[in-house]
Amino acid sequence: MKEVPKPDNQQKNLSGVKEIAKRANVSIATVDRVIHNRSGVSAKTKAKINQIIEELNYLPNLMASRLALGKTTRLAAIIPEVTEESEFWLAPLNGLKRADKEIRQFGIEVDPFLFNPSDRESFKAIAKNIMESEYDGIILAPSFIEESKKLLDECTRKNIPFVFLDSNIPDQSNLTYIGPPYFQSGYVAANLLSRRLQPTSKLLVVNIATESDSFNYLQIENGFRKYFKEFELGCEITRIDIRETEYESVARYLTYVFMFHAEIEAVFVTNSQVSTVASFLYNSKRSHVAVIGYDYTPENIRYLRNGTIDFLICHQAEDQGYRAAMSLYQYLVLGQRVPKEYFMPIDIITKENHEYYRN
Amino acid sequence: MKEVPKPDNQQKNLSGVKEIAKRANVSIATVDRVIHNRSGVSAKTKAKINQIIEELNYLPNLMASRLALGKTTRLAAIIPEVTEESEFWLAPLNGLKRADKEIRQFGIEVDPFLFNPSDRESFKAIAKNIMESEYDGIILAPSFIEESKKLLDECTRKNIPFVFLDSNIPDQSNLTYIGPPYFQSGYVAANLLSRRLQPTSKLLVVNIATESDSFNYLQIENGFRKYFKEFELGCEITRIDIRETEYESVARYLTYVFMFHAEIEAVFVTNSQVSTVASFLYNSKRSHVAVIGYDYTPENIRYLRNGTIDFLICHQAEDQGYRAAMSLYQYLVLGQRVPKEYFMPIDIITKENHEYYRN
DNA sequence: CTGAAAGCGCTTACAG
DNA sequence: CTGAAAGCGCTTACAG
Structure with missing residues (x-):
């Protein structure tokens, strides 16, 4: 034709x-x-x-406009670096990179800045650096609350929009929050575990984290407990906080806990450190204990595959990074409105469906 | 500054x-x-x-190129219309519209064409129409295989790329397939149901569909059965095909089935018609029967919420439509390579997590 | 086989 | 307060 x-x-x-x-x-x-x-x-x-x-x-015509403008819009993304204890952050970082690749041709650039999540000073240094570099928008994982607030106050003064990634600080003038609905997520965790329990079962909630003011786990735990209250399940819930992430420390604490609560039938780990707990249970031949935790990391998947971990709850970490960048793009470049909160779905990952999951 | x-x-x-x-x-x-x-x-x-x-x-510079070219790339999307029995298709349609909105400013246009899934002729008419209209790319839900092949042969001859949406025809020269991994999806369904069953439980597999050559359910059922074989679960599996979708017909069939198999403890419906089955079970006060089926439709969600349906498996239907359009955009406009298959994740939806699901 | 020129739709100094 | 003109980086007749 x-x-x-x-x-x-x-x-x-x-x-x-x-x-x-x-x-x-x-x-x-x-x-x-x-x-x-x-x-x-x-x-x-x-x-x-x-x-x-x-x-x-x-x-x-956006293309003509961007072409004539000739300037590039620069976004800074401040997130934890990817280490053994913070493997989670690889996915959001990849999402940020994907966004960069996709919109770079339209004159938008996403620059990741990685701080050490157990070192406030490293965060401060980056914040300072960024404030001196005239960015047009900021993506921030607010692990350190006070330091974050200081940075954001300056953004507000300079009229630089910012979005929260993965965790939220209430009452800030952020453009949006991209992250999980933590409370409900804990509620779902409780529901999944309860399917494996008797009303008299004993369970353990474990929070493993070093520095950082992260309060996400509090919401998670509240949601978790809410479920047991709501259905009047009489399960005894023990909880433990571990401020170290190495296997040896965690194992020591857990050994101690199991000494006093040998009958624990289920463990809920409130973050991605679940593989460390799984490792302990595996090594100590406690395969009957049901385990649920968070995030699609290689170590977690390993223990999901070998049956030690029963469920992983995931919140599309890659997409979180992608969407955080894209909402600034929508706002700054397309002039669109952006919803104040964008909650990620609560994904349930099992041995059976994990291989098709797109983190 | x-x-x-x-x-x-x-x-x-x-x-x-x-x-x-x-x-x-x-x-x-x-x-x-x-x-x-x-x-x-x-x-x-x-x-x-x-x-x-x-x-x-x-x-x-893509912007400059598109601007100078001045022509718009047109994509035709051929999918079933949205009716009461095919509510599923609302989501992919929305995804197509989202893609259109996003890339229209770059000179790409997505035109949806909706055929009647129980009327081959309506499909043929649309196919004819499209072939006369010089589209640059085609998105196709291949419900009618022979008719689809005819259309696609012509596309191949004219060098027009096409992608399959939601179901695949093997050995075609499609650019890509965007849709669920059906076999594994059935496998996951079996796993979820089996958590509720004894090794001696009886189960029922129901396939409800009118016209259409859809063979997806076959892969689903194979995956489902594979699970029971693999774990040597002795459950007796009854299966039934219902070629009508109205409640009355379905209820008649099911009444009959339950007459002979009163002990059925679980039902697996291989597609989104699960709400009809749920409705029957609800009305006949068989609340003890575990139910699992497919897709995030309003009716299904209703029965998920009231506890009749235990699990819905979903494959991000909206995103399927979006990605189908975007892969043609990537290929035609950005000149990128596109993977031959893009499998959607196998999402497990429960009463507890459904409200944050983004279909 | 090759180039000068006009144009895509918008933006931006600069001059008035 | 307003306009003529040059330019963003690429494409496309058209002329040679």
């Missing part, structure tokens, strides 16, 4: 700045001023142009 | 067609010819230009 000559370029773009200018009897420069609400246009012509814009249902 | 004058435009783009042209001592028109592999360039200059492109690590 290629040979059929198509009468193509007779109708030129009937709703560009040119057309508006023509109809309003002004130059395109003036139209441009009105479109961007810049000063220096008489109220009268401004009104006229705006009316024509309405009539024409004008939408600016 | 705005007042600091930035020495900006001194370094112009050092890797555009202009720069290449300068270095190669040719005009940008010639560079353009080489970039797009058009004929009419001497082997020698072609080689030289290609070398410079290498050196400069040149990547064309």
Whole structure:
């Protein structure tokens, strides 16, 4: 059908700045001023142009706009570095990179800055660096609350939008929060575990974390307990906080706990450190204990596959990074509105479905 | 910091067609010819230009290219219409619309065409229509196999890329398949049900579908049975095919089945019609029967919430539509390679996590 | 086989 | 307060 000559370029773009200018009897420069609400246009012509814009249902051509602007919008993403204890953060980082790759050609750049999650100073140094570098938007995993707030106050003053990634600080002027609904997530964990329990079973809740003000686990635990209360399950819940992440320390604590509570039938680990607990249970031949925890990390998947971990709850970590960047893009570049919160789904990962999961 | 004058435009783009042209001592028109592999360039200059492109690590500016091209790429999406029995298709349709909205500004347009899934003729009519309309790419839910093949042969002849959505036809020259891994999905269903069963339990597999050559359910059932075989679970599996979708017909069949197999403890419905079965079980007060089925439709969610359905397996139907369109965009516009298969995750939806699910 | 020129739709100094 | 003109990086007739 290629040979059929198509009468193509007779109708030129009937709703560009040119057309508006023509109809309003002004130059395109003036139209441009009105479109961007810049000063220096008489109220009268401004009104006229705006009316024509309405009539024409004008939408600016984004490609042309970006091309002419020629400037690049820069986003800084501040997240924990990826180490053995924070393997989780590989996925959000990948999501940020995917976003960068996708929108770079439209003049948006995403620069990741990785801080050491057990070192406040490393965070401060990065925050300082960023504030000196004139970024147009910030993506932030607010592990260190006070330090984060300081940074964000400055952003607010400079009118730089910022989004929270993976955990939220209430009452901030963030553009949006991209992350899990922690409370409900804990509730789901409880439900899954309860399917394996008797009303009289004993369970253990384990929180393993070093530094960081992370309060996510509190919401998780609240959701978890809510479930047992709601259904009046009489399970005895022991909880333990471990401030070290190495296997030896964790094993020592757990050995101690199991000494006093040998009948524990189920363990809930409130974050991705679940593989360490699984490792302990595996090594100490406690295969009957049901285990549930968080996140799609290689170690966790290993223990999911060998049956030590029964469920992993995941929140599409890669997508969190991607969406965090994209919401700034939507806001800054496309001028779209962005919902104040974007909750990730609560994904249930088992041995059977894990291989098709896209973290 | 705005007042600091930035020495900006001194370094112009050092890797555009202009720069290449300068270095190669040719005009940008010639560079353009080489970039797009058009004929009419001497082997020698072609080689030289290609070398410079290498050196400069040149990547064309997509915005400028689309802007200059001025033409729009048109994608046709052929999927079942959304009716009471095919509510599933609302989500992929929404995904297609989301893609359209997102890439329209780059000159790509996604046109949905909805056929009646129980009327081959409606499909044929649409196929004919599309073949006459010069689309640049096709998204197809291949419910009617022979008719689809006819359409796709023509696409292949005309060199129009096409992608399969939600179900696959083997051995076709499709760009990609976007949809569930059906076999494994059935396997997961079996695993979930088996958690509720004794080794001697009886179960029922129900397939409800009218017309359409859909063979997805076969893979699902194979995966389902594989699980029971693999773990040597002695459960007796009854299966039933119902070629009507109205409640009355389904209820009649099921009444009959339960007459002979009163002890059925679990039902697996191989598609989104699970709400009809749930409705029957609910009405006949068989709340002890475990139920699992497919898809996040309003009716299904209703029965998930009231506890009749225990699990829904979902495959991110909205995203399927979105990704189907985006893979054609990637291929046609961005010139990227696209994986031959993109399997959706196997999502497990329960009463507890459904409200955060993004279908 | 090759190049000069106009143009895509918007933006931005600059001059008035 | 307003406009003419050059330019963003690429594409496309058209002329040679």
